Amino acid sequence: MGKTSDIARARRLYRTVLTIRRAEEALAVLLAEGLIPGFIHLSIGQEAVAAGVMDALTPVDTVTSTHRGHGHAIAKGMGLDAFFAELLGRDSGACRGRGGSMHVADISRGMLGANGIVAAGMPIALGSALAHQILGRDAVAVAIFGDGAMAEGLLHECLNLARLWNLPVLFVCENNGWGEFLPTDRQIVFSLDKLAAAHGIAHVAVDGNDVAAVASKAAEVVAGVRKGGGPAILECHTTRVGGHYEGDPQRGRDPADRAANAARDPLIRARAALTEPDAAKIEAEVTAEIAAAVAFARAAPPPKWEDAAASVYTI
Amino acid sequence: MGKTSDIARARRLYRTVLTIRRAEEALAVLLAEGLIPGFIHLSIGQEAVAAGVMDALTPVDTVTSTHRGHGHAIAKGMGLDAFFAELLGRDSGACRGRGGSMHVADISRGMLGANGIVAAGMPIALGSALAHQILGRDAVAVAIFGDGAMAEGLLHECLNLARLWNLPVLFVCENNGWGEFLPTDRQIVFSLDKLAAAHGIAHVAVDGNDVAAVASKAAEVVAGVRKGGGPAILECHTTRVGGHYEGDPQRGRDPADRAANAARDPLIRARAALTEPDAAKIEAEVTAEIAAAVAFARAAPPPKWEDAAASVYTI
Amino acid sequence: MTELRYNHAVNRAMADAMAADPTVVLFGEDVAGAGGVYGATRGLRDKFGADRVRDTPISEAAIVGMAVGAALSGLKPIVEISFIDFMTFAMDAVVNQAAKMRTMFGAQCSVPMVLRTQHGGGAGSGPQHSQCLEAWFAHVPGLKVVCPADPASAYGLLRAAIVDPDPVIVIEHKALYATRVPEPDSLPILPIGKAAVLRPGRDLTIVSYGAALRAVSDAAATLAKEGIETEILDLRSIQPWDEAAVLASLARTHRLMIVHEAVEAFGVGAEIAARMADIGFDELDAPILRVGAPFMPSPVAKALERRYMPNADNILAAARRLLA
Amino acid sequence: MTELRYNHAVNRAMADAMAADPTVVLFGEDVAGAGGVYGATRGLRDKFGADRVRDTPISEAAIVGMAVGAALSGLKPIVEISFIDFMTFAMDAVVNQAAKMRTMFGAQCSVPMVLRTQHGGGAGSGPQHSQCLEAWFAHVPGLKVVCPADPASAYGLLRAAIVDPDPVIVIEHKALYATRVPEPDSLPILPIGKAAVLRPGRDLTIVSYGAALRAVSDAAATLAKEGIETEILDLRSIQPWDEAAVLASLARTHRLMIVHEAVEAFGVGAEIAARMADIGFDELDAPILRVGAPFMPSPVAKALERRYMPNADNILAAARRLLA
Numbered sequence A, B: 001m002g003k004t005s006d007i008a009r010a011r012r013l014y015r016t017v018l019t020i021r022r023a024e025e026a027l028a029v030l031l032a033e034g035l036i037p038g039f040i041h042l043s044i045g046q047e048a049v050a051a052g053v054m055d056a057l058t059p060v061d062t063v064t065s066t067h068r069g070h071g072h073a074i075a076k077g078m079g080l081d082a083f084f085a086e087l088l089g090r091d092s093g094a095c096r097g098r099g100g101s102m103h104v105a106d107i108s109r110g111m112l113g114a115n116g117i118v119a120a121g122m123p124i125a126l127g128s129a130l131a132h133q134i135l136g137r138d139a140v141a142v143a144i145f146g147d148g149a150m151a152e153g154l155l156h157e158c159l160n161l162a163r164l165w166n167l168p169v170l171f172v173c174e175n176n177g178w179g180e181f182l183p184t185d186r187q188i189v190f191s192l193d194k195l196a197a198a199h200g201i202a203h204v205a206v207d208g209n210d211v212a213a214v215a216s217k218a219a220e221v222v223a224g225v226r227k228g229g230g231p232a233i234l235e236c237h238t239t240r241v242g243g244h245y246e247g248d249p250q251r252g253r254d255p256a257d258r259a260a261n262a263a264r265d266p267l268i269r270a271r272a273a274l275t276e277p278d279a280a281k282i283e284a285e286v287t288a289e290i291a292a293a294v295a296f297a298r299a300a301p302p303p304k305w306e307d308a309a310a311s312v313y314t315i
Numbered sequence C, D: 001m002t003e004l005r006y007n008h009a010v011n012r013a014m015a016d017a018m019a020a021d022p023t024v025v026l027f028g029e030d031v032a033g034a035g036g037v038y039g040a041t042r043g044l045r046d047k048f049g050a051d052r053v054r055d056t057p058i059s060e061a062a063i064v065g066m067a068v069g070a071a072l073s074g075l076k077p078i079v080e081i082s083f084i085d086f087m088t089f090a091m092d093a094v095v096n097q098a099a100k101m102r103t104m105f106g107a108q109c110s111v112p113m114v115l116r117t118q119h120g121g122g123a124g125s126g127p128q129h130s131q132c133l134e135a136w137f138a139h140v141p142g143l144k145v146v147c148p149a150d151p152a153s154a155y156g157l158l159r160a161a162i163v164d165p166d167p168v169i170v171i172e173h174k175a176l177y178a179t180r181v182p183e184p185d186s187l188p189i190l191p192i193g194k195a196a197v198l199r200p201g202r203d204l205t206i207v208s209y210g211a212a213l214r215a216v217s218d219a220a221a222t223l224a225k226e227g228i229e230t231e232i233l234d235l236r237s238i239q240p241w242d243e244a245a246v247l248a249s250l251a252r253t254h255r256l257m258i259v260h261e262a263v264e265a266f267g268v269g270a271e272i273a274a275r276m277a278d279i280g281f282d283e284l285d286a287p288i289l290r291v292g293a294p295f296m297p298s299p300v301a302k303a304l305e306r307r308y309m310p311n312a313d314n315i316l317a318a319a320r321r322l323l324a
C-alpha cells in the first residue's frame, strides 16, 4: 500500500473512531437529560474494533451486532441523523423509533441490527452468509459477538455449521474481559483460539485498541473469507472503559482495571498516526457533524401512534 | 484385580450385554405385534457402553440418557418387569405407562430418565452433579449423549459449566457414526478430543464394543471424577446395527457398513471372555428372565384414566 | 383414480414454489437425504440440487436463526423442524428476531421465512413428541400461523406461506400425513386468515382446525342422525384467524363450541371464545364451550392417549350441554 | 416509618427460605456478585456462601436444565433469568423436562424448582426486553405461574413457590421493584392459586394482575367519582388461577373485564374470558371485555410505549362500553 493511501486510511479510521466516541459521549448527555428511552450500552474503549473491521467491508457485506452496537452501526455507514433520532425514539430514526439503542439497523447498508439478545446475531449472520453463497454474491457476512457470548450454545452451533457449509462468514469477538457485571475469566474456561482449532477454523488475534492493526488484520481475513476460504474468527482484545450500561455503578470493578484501560485508549492511538493539523481538522468536522445530528434528533418529531400498527406485517 | 473377580466381572458384563440384547429383540417382536405405542429406538450393537459404564457406578450415582436409553435403564438396575410393562404402556410400568420407551426412568436407582429431546439430558446430569457436590455426596453424575448431539449448543454450555464449577460429572458419548438418518461426519466438523482439550477436560476414548475395555476405562475415569478431579469425557466408539428407529428402511445406508458392524458385535466379544458352560448358563437364565418379564408385561393391566390427572402435581 | 396424499401435497407445494422462485431454499434435519421424518421433502434435493436443499446438523437454534438471516439477505427459506416440541430450542430466533424485525427496524425489511413443523398426538409418541403449541406462536405479534387439515389446504396454505413476505409457521399434523383425497382438479393457493365452512348447519357452530376436525365430523354425523345440524368451520389459519366467519356462523346458529387437540387451558380456543364473548355476545343463546386436551402432559399408553385426545364422545357430550 | 420495597421483599423471601432449608440454592447470571440486575439477590452470597449462591455463565438453556437435575437430586434450586425474553433459550428445560417429569415418570418424583424472572414494559426497554410471556407457561401442564403485584405478594408467593414441590415460574415486574409499602406486621406465605379482592364493588369486576393493577386502580378511582363501584381482583396466580373467586365476583357484579399488560390476543385474559363465557354465562349482563397490549411488538419510543401499554384511558373506555 502506498504512502498516500496509508495516510488516507489513517485519517478515515481516526474519523470513524472519533465519530463513535463523540456520538456516545453525546448519548451520555442525552440520557442524563432523560431524552433516551431505556438503558444504553456504550462502547467507549472498543471503537477501534468497529472502525477497523468495517473498513474491510463493502456496502453489500452484511453485519450482525450485539447489545453494544452503536459503533458497528455508525462504522457500517448509518447516517448520524438517523442514528441519533433512533436513539431518541423519533420518527425519523433509522427504525422510526421502534427499536432504539439495542436495535439500530440499516438494512440497505448491510447493517442487520444490533441485538438485545446475547449471541442471537450469530446465526443471523450465518443465514446472511448462506444467502451470499447461494445467490453467488461477492460478499461476506460478519457476526460480531462479545466474549460473554462464548458461553451461549449458539456460538458453537454456528461455528460447526459455518465450517460444515464453508460459509463466507467472519466471526468477530470483541473480547473486553467482561460479560455484563462479571469478568469473563469467571465465566468461560476455554479460549477462542483452541476452540477454533478444534473446528478447523482460522483464528487471528489482534490488539483491538489499535485501529490500524484491526483494519489490516480484518482486511486480510475478510479477503480470505471472500475468496471462498470458509469461515474465520477475528478475536479483538479490547477494553470496556465504562460499566455494562451507562450509569452502572460498577460495584465489583477494580479501579486499577479502569486505569489500565485508559492507557490503551484507541482514540489516542488512532490520533497518533496523524499530523496535528490533520487530526484537528477531523476533530472540528466530527464535532460539527455530531452537533448537527444531535440538533436534528432533538428537533425531530416523535412517531405517531396511528402509524405504529401498520408496520407489523408487510402490506 | 484377582482372577476370581475378573471372571465374576466378565460374567456380570456378559449378563448385562445379553440382557439388553435379548430385551430389545423381544421389543422388536412386541412392536410387530402392535403392543408398543409409538416408535422405539433400539441400541443393538451399542450394549457394551451401557453395560461397561454402569458397571463403574454405585446406586447413588445418577445417569441421564437419550432417546436410545433402554440399555442404560436396564444396566442401571431397572427391573425387567417394570421395563417391559412400561414399554407396553401398562400401569405396572416403571413410569406407570405414561412415559414409554423414550422416558424409562427409575429415580430410586439414579436413572433420571431416557429423554426424547436430543442433548436435553446433559444439563440435567450437570444439575444432579451440582446436588452431589453441594450436599457432599460421594456420587457422580453421568450424562450420556450421542454423537449427533455434538451439534447442539447445550453440549458446549454444559462442558463449560462443568469445568468452571468442577462438577463431578462424566460425559459419555456413544459415538456410533450416525445422527438420526445421516452419518455424523456430514454433521459435525470437530472431534470430541480436541473440544475437550480446548476446555481442559480429560478425554478418554475406548472401543465401545469391547465391554471389558469400557468397564475398565469407565472405572478409571469415574474414580477420578469421584475423587473431585472435575468433569471428564468418555468417548465410546460403537455401532448402531439397526436403523434410527425399529422399522427404519435405512434407505441411505451402505450395506457394507452394516456388515462391518456385525463383525464388531459386542455380544460375541463379551461371550468370548467366558467358558462355554458359563456362557450357556447365563444365557439360559437371561432367556428365562426375559420371557418371564415379557409374560408379566403382556398380562399387566393398562393404566386407568381416572388416576392419570392426579399425577400432574404433587399432592 | 389418482389420489393426493397430505405429505405429497406438502411436497408438491415446496416443489412448485421452488420451481417458480429460485430464491426459495429448504433446510432442516434430514430433509435432503432422508426426505424428512414423514417423507414430506422426499426428492426435493434431486430436483433442486444440494445447494438449495440441505441437511443440517441437529442445531435447531442455529437453523432457525439462519433462516432469519437468509430471509434478510434475499432468500425465501423454508426450514423444517421435525416436531414442534423441538421448537423449544429455537424460540429466540422465531419470537425475538423473526417476529419483531419488521416492526423494530421500522419497516425497513420483511422476513419472508417459513417454518414448517408438525404437532399432535394419536401415535403414541409420548409427552415430548405430541404437543400442540400453536397458541404460543399465535400470541406473538409479527408471526402468522396456519394449521392445514387436509391435502388441499396443506398445499394451498404452504404456497401462501412461502409467498407471504412475513414469517409464517406452518403446522402440519403427524396423523394427517398419510391421509388422502381424490386428486383435486386444481390446487389453488389459499389465503392466510380465511376459514372454510366444511359443513353447513343451523343448530350449532363448531370451530376447529387440524386433525381434531375428524372427531368433529364424526360427532356432527351422529348429531345429524338426531336431526341436529352442526355447522363446522375449519379455521385453517390460527393467526390471523377468521373472526368474521366465526361471527357470521354464530349469528346463524347462536351456539358455539371450539374443539382442538391442544391443551384446553390457555389454548387457541380461549381466544376465539373470548372474542365471541365480546363481539358475539348478543348472538349467544348458550354458554361457549370448549373441548381440548385436559391439563396434563400427553401420556404414552394407548388407553390413556385415546381418552386424552378430543374425541367424538367428548364433543357429543359438549354438544348436548350446548343444546340443552 | 419503615417501608418494604418489592425487590427487598423478593430478597427477604429467598433469605428466609435459605435460612430455613439448607437445600435451597440460588444461581443465575450476575445474581451473586452483582446481586441481580434489579438488586433482588444482593447480599445473599455473603449470607449463604459461594456454594449456595452462584453466578453462572450466560447459558440460559444449561442453567435451567441444571435446575431440573438439581431438583431431581435433592436440592431446591431457585434460578433467575433476568428477563423473561431470555426464556426463549430455556424453553426445553422448562416445558419438555421440568413440567412433564412428574407425569411422564409416573409420579416417581417431583421437580421442586423455582424459576424467577421478570416481565413487562414501561421502561423503554424495547421489543426484546419488555415482553409478557406468562400465557405460554400457563398453557403447559405441570407448571405453576405466579405474578406478584406488590411487596407482600412478592414475598408470600415466592416463599410458597420455594416450598412447593413442583416447578413454579415466579414472574416479577421490572417497573415494580422500586415500589414500596409500609412494612407489614407480618409477611405470610401466600397460597398459590388464590386471588385477592383489592377493592370491593358492585357494578363491574376487573380481573388483573401484576403492574397493570395500577392503571386498573386509577380507572376505578375515576369511576368511583361517578358513583360506579369497581370490584378489583388481583389474580396473583395465573396457573392455577382462582376461578371460584372470579366467578363469585361476576355473580355479584354481572359485568367482567380482564386487564393485563401482555398482548391481548391469545393472552391470559382469553382463558379467563373463555371460562366465564362457559361457567359464568348465566351471570353475564354484558359482553366480557379485555384490555391488553395491541398486536405489535412493544415499541421503544416513549410516545408509542405509553399508548401501547394498557392505561387508565383504555380501561375507562372499556368500562363505559361494559356499563352502557
Ligand SMILES: Cc1ncc(C[n+]2csc(CCOP(=O)(O)OP(=O)(O)O)c2C)c(N)n1
Binding pocket: A066, A067, A068, A116, A117, A118, A145, A146, A147, A148, A149, A176, A177, A178, A179, A180, A181, A240, A244, D029, D058, D060, D082, D086, D089
Ligand atoms: C440471552 C441473553 N442473556 C442475557 C442477557 C443480558 N446481557 C446483556 S449483555 C450481557 C453480557 C454479554 O457479554 P458480552 O457479550 O461480553 O458483552 P459485554 O458485557 O462485554 O458488553 C448479558 C448477560 C441478554 N441480553 N441476552
Ligand SMILES: Cc1ncc(C[n+]2csc(CCOP(=O)(O)OP(=O)(O)O)c2C)c(N)n1
Binding pocket: B066, B067, B068, B116, B117, B118, B145, B146, B147, B148, B149, B176, B177, B178, B179, B180, B181, B240, B244, C029, C058, C060, C082, C086, C089
Ligand atoms: C432437539 C431434538 N432435535 C431433533 C430430534 C430428533 N432426533 C431424535 S434422535 C436424533 C439423532 C441424534 O443423534 P445421536 O444422538 O447420535 O443418536 P443416534 O441416531 O446415534 O441414536 C434426532 C435428530 C430430537 N429428538 N430432539
Ligand SMILES: [Mg+2]
Binding pocket: A146, A147, A148, A174, A175, A176, A177, A178, A179, A180, A184
Ligand atoms: Mg464482553
Ligand SMILES: [Mg+2]
Binding pocket: B146, B147, B148, B174, B175, B176, B177, B178, B179, B180, B184
Ligand atoms: Mg449417533
